[in-house]
Structures are given as structure tokens and as C-alpha cells.
Amino acid sequence: MQKIGVVGATGYTGFELLRLLSIHDSVELVIATSEKYSGKNVCEVFPSLEKYSSLKFDKFIVENCKDLDLVFCCLPHKVSMNIVPSLLDQGNRVVDFSADYRLKDQMIYQSWYEIEHTSPQLIEKAVYGMPELYRKEIQESQLVANPGCYPTGAILGLVPLAKEGLINPSSIVIDSKSGVSGAGRKESLQFQFSEIEQGFKAYSIANHRHTPEIEQELSNAFGNDVKITFTPHLIPVTRGIFSTIYFEASKKVELPLINETLSEFYAEESFVRIFENQENLDISQVIGTNFVDIKVNFDKRTNRYIMVTVIDNLVKGASGAAVQNMNVMLKISETKGLPNAGFWI
Ligand SMILES: NC(=O)c1ccc[n+]([C@@H]2O[C@H](COP(=O)([O-])OP(=O)(O)OC[C@H]3O[C@@H](n4cnc5c(N)ncnc54)[C@H](OP(=O)(O)O)[C@@H]3O)[C@@H](O)[C@H]2O)c1
The missing domain is CATH 3.30.360.10 (Dihydrodipicolinate Reductase; domain 2)
Known part of the structure; x- marks a missing residue:
């Protein structure tokens, strides 16, 4: 079992990711972070996630993620780029949900997002996380920028x-x-x-x-x-x-x-x-x-x-694509943990 962490696990994409990981049998969720709910049991916050009845939300501490095989960052843009560099520095592989590493031109990022990029050296390193277009690059990448x-x-x-x-x-x-x-x-x-x-x-x-x-x-x-x-x-x-x-x-x-x-x-x-x-x-x-x-x-x-x-x-617009990227990065069958039966029709 490969060990996984989710940073910002209580937002909409974070919850959806936890839902998908709970049915994935090749990975184990060991860290889920939240500032607001830290110390609370995952099940207490999200009663439908019974699988995680013994997991608690923690505050984000980069050193705690050191041994993880992959970390998902489900944080807003601008917040993400303050955290991703520290994870990469200690050797983690990251799938980032925000827009911070999607745009290859730093100037375009800065003009559309109206903020200075604080880790522009990582933009080139990041692979746009669409396996249908960049599967080979994603396989080897340390940083995958999950699409919008x-x-x-x-x-x-x-x-x-x-x-x-x-x-x-x-x-x-x-x-x-x-x-x-x-x-x-x-x-x-x-x-x-x-x-x-x-x-x-x-x-x-x-x-x-x-x-x-x-x-x-x-x-x-x-x-x-x-x-x-x-x-x-x-x-x-x-x-x-x-x-x-x-x-x-x-x-x-x-x-x-x-x-x-x-x-x-x-x-x-x-x-x-x-x-x-x-x-x-x-x-x-x-x-x-x-x-x-x-x-x-x-x-x-x-x-x-x-x-x-x-x-x-x-x-497909967020957490499913992220699991698909994880599967490619960790050399797991690409469809694992991704149900093709929908909720309604
Ligand atoms: N929603 C979508 O359909 C969608 C689709 C594709 C991509 N995305 C991207 O995925 C990322 C997460 O989106 P989301 O919809 O899950 O957002 P969200 O529901 O607002 O959740 C973001 C989570 O990040 C945590 N967080 C930590 N520091 C924060 C800060 N300074 N400000 C705000 N939140 C902070 C919060 O959890 P705690 O307070 O518990 O720490 C919050 O629950 C964003 O970058 C978004 O653009 C979203």
C-alpha cells in the first residue's frame, strides 16, 4: 500500500478526493489536514466516510508528510504556492489542485491572478495533469498541476x-x-x-x-x-x-x-x-x-x-482527474478508484 496525504481535505474537492480514496485498494490515506477541523475525527465531520473512523484531521506540518508516496494539495490558488515548495524540497511528489503551477508563462499567471508568483522556478518543472495529453510526462513528474x-x-x-x-x-x-x-x-x-x-x-x-x-x-x-x-x-x-x-x-x-x-x-x-x-x-x-x-x-x-x-x-474536473494522475505517477492501473457508475442515470 502506498501512503497518501491530502492537504486541505475539508473543501469540496478535498471531500470528493477522500470519497474516491476510500474505495481505492492500492493506497492508504494516512494524513488529512485541516486548519478549521484539526483534532476532529474525519467521520465526525463527514459521517459518510466511515472507512476513516480512526483518522483525525491534523494541522499541516510539512515534516509529517516526509514519508508519504504522494501528497494532494486541495488548497486555493495563492495558498498552494506557499506550501508546495516545502513538500517538493523534502522529496514528496505532489498533485496540486490550484492554478498556481498550471500556466507556463509566469507573466500571464501574474496578470490574470494579480499576485507575484513566489516559486516561479517550479513552473517549468510542473506537468499539466491531463493524462490523455501528457501521460508519459506525468509518470515521471514530481509536481503535477491538476487542470481547472x-x-x-x-x-x-x-x-x-x-x-x-x-x-x-x-x-x-x-x-x-x-x-x-x-x-x-x-x-x-x-x-x-x-x-x-x-x-x-x-x-x-x-x-x-x-x-x-x-x-x-x-x-x-x-x-x-x-x-x-x-x-x-x-x-x-x-x-x-x-x-x-x-x-x-x-x-x-x-x-x-x-x-x-x-x-x-x-x-x-x-x-x-x-x-x-x-x-x-x-x-x-x-x-x-x-x-x-x-x-x-x-x-x-x-x-x-x-x-x-x-x-x-x-x-473529472478535479478529484477524479487527480486520482487518475496519482495512478499514473505511482504506476497503478489508471482506472483504479474511479467508479464509472454515476449517482443518477
Ligand atoms: N470546486 C471545484 O469544482 C474545483 C475544480 C477544479 C479545481 N478546483 C481547485 O481546487 C482547489 C480547492 O477547491 P475547493 O473547491 O475544494 O475549495 P474549498 O471548498 O473552498 O476548500 C479549500 C480548503 O482549503 C483549506 N484552506 C487552507 N488554507 C486556506 C486559506 N488560506 N483559505 C481558504 N481555504 C484554506 C480549507 O480547509 P480548512 O479550513 O479545513 O483548512 C478549505 O476547506 C482550489 O484551488 C480550486 O480552484 C476546484
Whole structure:
């Protein structure tokens, strides 16, 4: 059994990670940290996690993590970069959930996150944690930057087509709708039930921080600098992200070639499903699973493609992807601990 620690284990992604680790039979969770709940039994805080009835939340002390085979950091951005360097210095391997090591250009990070990066020397060392694109690099990496939730559905949908030069890069518009857990568990008036239950709104229009992350990975795939239009929306559900992605083909391309390109690219992947026949995708079909489901439609009146992707933001968009990365890093079967049966449908 390989020994695992989770730093920031009481947030939404932290809890989801504990849930997934509790059904993983090749690793043992030995440290779960929390500032707020330190000293409390995990089961007392999260009664559904019966497996951890003898584990207590501890405050984070870097030396306590020394013998762990892998540490997950489920902390907010800016907080994470104060902790990750000390773990790497003492030899730990880390999967970091925050945005602190995802962007390869320090200046882009600093301008979008409005803070100076305190460990820029680690940016180059970090591997973007998407096994479907960087499996080999993840295997050897000491630091994996787990992708953001919105970027996951957008990047996995578009990259195979971008790599084949099938898309006009300046035509991409990504319209995403997210459940409220995407904002984390912290107390905040704007995310209270009564504030969001009847609503549906766009936010961070033209300046959401996931924009440069999507652009970075699409630019790599196109081999050119790409700018996209990305608009996130908040919908009154707890989990799930539904992205509607509009693009034009770069040349005369028929829908079957688009589908074939996606199916071939993901032929060996366990967590990406391409739908050609099902009429419409629904976030409910992926909730609780590590799947990203993709369906492409063609509007022949406008010559535009309309791609839909759905993920569970807390699983493939965060903790499921992190477990998948851990499995790759520790050379465990990649699907272990990742149920493909969802909660609802
Ligand atoms: N939610 C999502 O859908 C999602 C998806 C992808 C990535 N992420 C990323 O994953 C990370 C965790 O997200 P989350 O949604 O789990 O957040 P969260 O629910 O707000 O939890 C963050 C946890 O970090 C701990 N923490 C320690 N120091 C903190 C500090 N100075 N300020 C705030 N919290 C502190 C807190 O636990 P204690 O107080 O108990 O220590 C808190 O429960 C973030 O970087 C986020 O951007 C989230």
C-alpha cells in the first residue's frame, strides 16, 4: 500500500478526493489536514466516510508528510504556492489542485491572478495533469498541476481537432455552465441557496481566469498562439459543467471526419466517451463519474459546428482527474478508484 496525504481535505474537492480514496485498494490515506477541523475525527465531520473512523484531521506540518508516496494539495490558488515548495524540497511528489503551477508563462499567471508568483522556478518543472495529453510526462513528474474544471471539458473536446488542423482557431467560442460547487465550500452570500436557486447568470465575462489555461493548451495543439471567447455561467445545480463550444472548420470537413478524429484520438482512453447517436448529452449522465462525454453537431445553415461536453466538476474536473494522475505517477492501473457508475442515470 502506498501512503497518501491530502492537504486541505475539508473543501469540496478535498471531500470528493477522500470519497474516491476510500474505495481505492492500492493506497492508504494516512494524513488529512485541516486548519478549521484539526483534532476532529474525519467521520465526525463527514459521517459518510466511515472507512476513516480512526483518522483525525491534523494541522499541516510539512515534516509529517516526509514519508508519504504522494501528497494532494486541495488548497486555493495563492495558498498552494506557499506550501508546495516545502513538500517538493523534502522529496514528496505532489498533485496540486490550484492554478498556481498550471500556466507556463509566469507573466500571464501574474496578470490574470494579480499576485507575484513566489516559486516561479517550479513552473517549468510542473506537468499539466491531463493524462490523455501528457501521460508519459506525468509518470515521471514530481509536481503535477491538476487542470481547472472549465478547461477540462473544453480542452479534451477541441485538442484532437486542433492537432489535425480541422478547426479555424479564430472561430472558437466556449459557453460553459457550472454547478455551484465549482466555487468551493467557503461561506459567501452570492452562493447561498436563496441567491442562486431561481437564477442563471453569466459571470467574469471576457476575463475569467480559466481563459489563459484553455488558450495555453489549444495554442500547443495548434502550434500557434490562439485566443478564444469564453463565457462561464452559474446554474442552480450542485455539480456538473455543461459546455457548448462553437467553431468553424478550417477547410471543407464533414461531421463523420470530426467524429472519426475524436474517436481515434481517444480509442485507448477509459474516461473520454464520444457520442454520435444519442440525441442530447445531460450533465446527469456523468455526475459521480470520471467521464468526459463529447458530442458534435453540425449546423448546415451557418456551416458551424456545435460541440457539447459534460463533466462532473468535482470528479473529472478535479478529484477524479487527480486520482487518475496519482495512478499514473505511482504506476497503478489508471482506472483504479474511479467508479464509472454515476449517482443518477
Ligand atoms: N470546486 C471545484 O469544482 C474545483 C475544480 C477544479 C479545481 N478546483 C481547485 O481546487 C482547489 C480547492 O477547491 P475547493 O473547491 O475544494 O475549495 P474549498 O471548498 O473552498 O476548500 C479549500 C480548503 O482549503 C483549506 N484552506 C487552507 N488554507 C486556506 C486559506 N488560506 N483559505 C481558504 N481555504 C484554506 C480549507 O480547509 P480548512 O479550513 O479545513 O483548512 C478549505 O476547506 C482550489 O484551488 C480550486 O480552484 C476546484
